[in-house]
Amino acid sequence: MNFEVIIGLEVHCELTTQSKMFSASPVTFGQAPNTKVNEVDLGMTGTMPVLNKTGVEYAVRVCHALNMEIDELLRFDRKNYYYSDLPKGFQITQDRFPIGRNGTMEIEVDGKKKTIEIERLHMEEDTAKQLHFDDHTLIDYNRSGIPLIEIVTKPNIRSGKEAAAYLEKLRSIFLYTKVSDAKMEEGSMRCDVNVSIRPFGSDKFGTRTEIKNLNSISNVQKAIEFEVSRQEKILLQGGKVLQETRRYDEGLKETVLMRSKGDAVDYKYYPEPNILPIRLDHQWVLDIKEALPEMPEERIKRYVEKYQLPKNDAKILVATKEISDYYDEAIRYTKEYKLVCNWLLGETMAYLNKSNTTIEAIKMIPKCLAEMVNCVVDETISSKQAKKVFDLMMETGKDPETIIEENHMKQISSVDEIRKIVCDVLDKNPQSIEDYKNGKDRAVGFLVGQIMKVTGGQANPGITNKVLIEELKSR
Ligand code: ADP
Ligand code: MG
Numbered sequence: 001m002n003f004e005v006i007i008g009l010e011v012h013c014e015l016t017t018q019s020k021m022f023s024a025s026p027v028t029f030g031q032a033p034n035t036k037v038n039e040v041d042l043g044m045t046g047t048m049p050v051l052n053k054t055g056v057e058y059a060v061r062v063c064h065a066l067n068m069e070i071d072e073l074l075r076f077d078r079k080n081y082y083y084s085d086l087p088k089g090f091q092i093t094q095d096r097f098p099i100g101r102n103g104t105m106e107i108e109v110d111g112k113k114k115t116i117e118i119e120r121l122h123m124e125e126d127t128a129k130q131l132h133f134d135d136h137t138l139i140d141y142n143r144s145g146i147p148l149i150e151i152v153t154k155p156n157i158r159s160g161k162e163a164a165a166y167l168e169k170l171r172s173i174f175l176y177t178k179v180s181d182a183k184m185e186e187g188s189m190r191c192d193v194n195v196s197i198r199p200f201g202s203d204k205f206g207t208r209t210e211i212k213n214l215n216s217i218s219n220v221q222k223a224i225e226f227e228v229s230r231q232e233k234i235l236l237q238g239g240k241v242l243q244e245t246r247r248y249d250e251g252l253k254e255t256v257l258m259r260s261k262g263d264a265v266d267y268k269y270y271p272e273p274n275i276l277p278i279r280l281d282h283q284w285v286l287d288i289k290e291a292l293p294e295m296p297e298e299r300i301k302r303y304v305e306k307y308q309l310p311k312n313d314a315k316i317l318v319a320t321k322e323i324s325d326y327y328d329e330a331i332r333y334t335k336e337y338k339l340v341c342n343w344l345l346g347e348t349m350a351y352l353n354k355s356n357t358t359i360e361a362i363k364m365i366p367k368c369l370a371e372m373v374n375c376v377v378d379e380t381i382s383s384k385q386a387k388k389v390f391d392l393m394m395e396t397g398k399d400p401e402t403i404i405e406e407n408h409m410k411q412i413s414s415v416d417e418i419r420k421i422v423c424d425v426l427d428k429n430p431q432s433i434e435d436y437k438n439g440k441d442r443a444v445g446f447l448v449g450q451i452m453k454v455t456g457g458q459a460n461p462g463i464t465n466k467v468l469i470e471e472l473k474s475r
Pocket of ligand 1: 205
């Protein structure tokens, strides 16, 4: 039997506002545990939440980027449950009236375009972070109250690859709209995956499982692919898929049971009484759209139209915002748009992979890459020398001018200067002139070698050859 795969994704993203969603304590990561909390985050009696306007602004940015309808009447609800990561005993969230609805995102998988439909985007606050050990658990309340947005798709994703493409693009939207650092490995972007399968042609959904706590996009794809084959096996053997929450075990490369959904809690949602409904100023919402930073698609368009980059190159640059930012900075110092792109996508990417590092961490600054490219174009150095300059820039962080100077790499490209050297060498080697006249081509190679020896390899090879032949013929 052939099955159709049905996937819906729930993504949480921590917003990088200065302060928390409902309190004035700072949003941080990796600080000493329990040093960035206040009474509100700890849910102490008598404290009151105050909504963070920047948090709302960031949510609106993402709503716009996902083409959503925005509900300008903000309303918050209480989601009640008792757990050690939630000192208040409830989480302030938006249940009935999410700020964003009916969004879309276009993705491309294997050359085919598809629109992913997005159900909702709502704002809420993060819980404390629990660190589990063999015989005890530690709680870090620094995370308590950090602004979150949750984005839920409709169940119209059909493969692990589509899910990965959606997540890659969503991540780049978070980065381009500057609302989050969206690091899955640090938990500032988190994804829960709902998966079910059904026989092709069926219009009824099968029972879904939910996979939680995935820490990378590639693990999302792997978890989905494993889960689909697990469910297929069960159905083919005449069994039933149970509604359960699972997690992905990286070592086993399998999804394993966390808990069955049968005993799902009732959160007893009700309107949050301490935050009255807030009517957003319509113009403010529009202004946020107007002021949205350049999005990936626009950037690709600019690269193709303004800098004549091939579309594929533009796409690869833009796929990683940091690489694309580096490119934008570099081309402030040169008009060699394509060459800078080649050096970035070629040598630089290779270096990043080889050294297992990121573009933000390397010593070569964008301006230096641009200047080096300029040196190749104006023939100060040959392209072979450029590779050496590149390596030294990466190693030392020095600028190309200094490196060229220190390593005596400057090419001699002045025709007059080269002609003088050529004549000197010819004067000292009458036998080679004789050999050349007698048709011995090896003589040319020998003479070029002599010229390079005299100049320490710095004579421009093209000009040297041309001048040498001219001089040989004229003698
Ligand atoms: P919950 O609150 O229990 O997680 P939601 O209705 O919010 O449930 O749905 C969560 C996600 O599950 C959504 O992304 C939705 O598209 C997806 N989903 C719903 N039904 C199915 C299904 N049968 N198979 C796969 N995904 C589904
Ligand atoms: Mg869910």
